[in-house]
Amino acid sequence: MYPLQLENGRYISIQRQLYPDLIAAHLKGFITIGAYALDRESIAKWVCLDADDQLRWHKLIDLAQKLTGQGITAYLEPSRRGGHLWLFTPPLSGTDARRFGKQLLTDHKLDKLRIELYPKQDKLVTGPGSFVRLPLGKHRLTNKYYPFITIDGLPLKSPTAATPSIRDQIKVLTNPVRIPKDFIDDLIARSPLPKTHSPTPKFEATPSPEVTKPKKPTKKRRERYDSKPSERIKASMSVQEFVSQYMELNDQLRGHCPFHEDQINSFSINPDHNFWHCFACERGGSIIDFWMLWRKKAGEDYSFKATITELAQKLLK
Ligand SMILES: [Zn+2]
Missing domain, CATH: 3.30.70 (Alpha-Beta Plaits)
Known part of the structure; x- marks a missing residue:
């Protein structure tokens, strides 16, 4: 896996193994890659x-x-x-x-x-x-x-x-x-010890409309809801923690939106309400919404199902 620089100076992450000939191609100027720290x-x-x-x-x-x-x-x-x-x-x-x-x-x-x-x-x-x-x-x-x-x-x-x-x-x-x-x-x-990270806060899952429909949720429904992979994914990590692994955020939790040509920091995270939002391309939402668009950008299957499957593998162990 390696970051590849595009002609506009931005990078995309390539999910393939980095071979020595790619480093040679970098040194010859055919491509430009990044090095993970x-x-x-x-x-x-x-x-x-x-x-x-x-x-x-x-x-x-x-x-x-x-x-x-x-x-x-x-x-x-x-x-x-x-x-x-x-x-x-x-x-x-x-x-x-x-x-x-x-x-x-x-x-x-x-x-x-x-x-x-x-x-x-x-x-x-x-x-x-x-x-x-x-x-x-x-x-x-x-x-x-x-x-x-x-x-x-x-x-x-x-x-x-x-x-x-x-x-x-x-x-x-x-x-x-x-x-x-x-x-x-x-x-x-x-040097001062780094702030000890409190364990990932668990986010109160807001009941989705289908659960709060007029009919009172039965016990069975609740169980099904609690075990929904999408809810478990969203509760496993904060949006900030997840997103900062893939893009750079400044101290104000803003950054260049990875989903459109962004010259200013249009992308931001709201840590209190645990969502991300880009005011320029008007996208936003949860970890799942972010990862769907990420997969789309990478040319991968970005259906809800494929996205959830990959996130479950990454986050639910
Ligand atoms: Zn955007």
Whole structure:
């Protein structure tokens, strides 16, 4: 499974295995793919800080410089508007990767700057979570490559290479210098514990009209209603928890609607009433409504039945 960038810069998730020839195709610029920050077991092997504009990007370059002074290697990759700072780590749980990243931002007074931290999830629940464009490929929107640079702004190259080249950078990044475990442990020890997630709130299922029809629901009807897979799916996880595995939501729980060409954050979640809504394309509803449209977008059977079947497998164990 991997994210594929479309010509408009957006990504879709491809539910197929990622083969090495696809990575080669990415490096050659035929396609552009993303890299998920967590694996199936919610383990991270890198932390990426994402600066959205030049101001923040220069802060990240400063950070890389300070880290270099401490003997820590950070990799700088410019991007369309700002850039990414990559820190390769020994395998860490998503929680530890995020505690490390957050504490690093706090230590360098960058925590209030809206620099994004990947991975975005402590732990995966259903979906693959957050991703970053896999480096050294072509950005579909700008048709440009963004090779890595040094803190002086020169193209990154290995000490043995005569001239910088993408081929050489691939070699450098295949075997990156990882952050020493002691350094990470020290930051984690100073970082606040993540808020303990209260168990997924169970949502009071509102009786559907067929149950509250004039006839008083019989005991049998109630039982049937309680065991309805669609209701159990909706009660198994909040809309916010589910949706955030598949798309990015900001602090206000808004994001780019995945179901129409969205340049602004038209998509939002209402956590109190547990539904999502896009004010532009006017779609919205429950986890099931979201997943039906998701399947439709992926070209899959998006009938109610097929959607419920897949969600039941994902959520009802
Ligand atoms: Zn929409």
